[in-house]
Amino acid sequence: MPQSDMSPERARLLELSRERGVSLSSLSEMIGRNSAYLQQFIKRGTPRKLEEGDRGKLAQFFGVDQNELSGTMVKGNSYNAAPSSTESGFVHVPRIDISASAGPGALPDDEAPFDTFRFSQRWLEEQGLSGANLSVISVEGDSMEPLLNDGDEILVDRTPRAFRDGVHVVRLGETLMVKRVASAGAGRLALLSQNLAYPPVSVAVEDVEIIGRVVWKGGRI
Known part of the structure; x- marks a missing residue:
């Protein structure tokens, strides 16, 4: 699935994994899932949404609000209001x-x-x-x-x-x-x-x- 066709939360997760230089399989294992879990979530749309516990672990790892990974980003969140985590380097x-x-x-x-x-x-x-x-x-x-x-x-x-x-x-x-x-x-x-x-x-x-x-x-x- 081209990134431009992905839902916002899938595109954001893929973007974060590339920025941090960590594979989707490693992230899947970090949250206690099988190694193909996040690859399937991003490329195949399965599951349709990440469970709250999985989103929380990923958000803590990347230092972002977990709403960025749920498709319901809330403006003005407290701890992620500093410089964007998408800043290169x-x-x-x-x-x-x-x-x-x-x-x-x-x-x-x-x-x-x-x-x-x-x-x-x-x-x-x-x-x-x-x-x-x-x-x-x-x-x-x-x-x-x-x-x-x-x-x-x-x-x-x-x-x-x-x-x-x-x-x-x-x-x-x-x-x-x-x-x-x-x-x-x-x-x-x-x-x-x-x-x-x-x-x-x-x-x-x-x-x-x-x-x-x-x-x-x-x-x-």
Whole structure:
């Protein structure tokens, strides 16, 4: 089906996938569907509309309002009112209104994007992050100082990857934290603070969920 003959939501999804440089099959697998799902949606019109959950996952990945993928775009949406995500050479990464505690812990509130950060597509490629599942959240507390300060914003790579030691956002119980995570042997992980006033915490692998790896930070001087 020529792009000019597609419905607006199909054309928009195809446009976004090309801009981000990620295949439709990869996007299909990301939302938990078979690899041909989005190809069939765009080229054959099956299904007629994406389910709300699928639209939400895709919208978060691309940093756009999910109405862009439903054919009912609403003017004046809040977080996507910044520079257009169609701007050549740039990717708009969603800012999520939650904090990962660098102290004793913080509970996540609303995980809906409220804004975006614009990153160079070339820079993302140089960092091995082209097509990655990225989001930006803030840091709360002082346990990761001087590496990460209270109020810093961090770019989190949430793409499923083999674990390696490094700075990660993790969920322990109902608490979201940013820590340096290291293998501790015998099925355990060490959650390490940069600030030596905070002692290491040892946890069983099955008790902690690794949300994503911290790959960039930004903050005020």
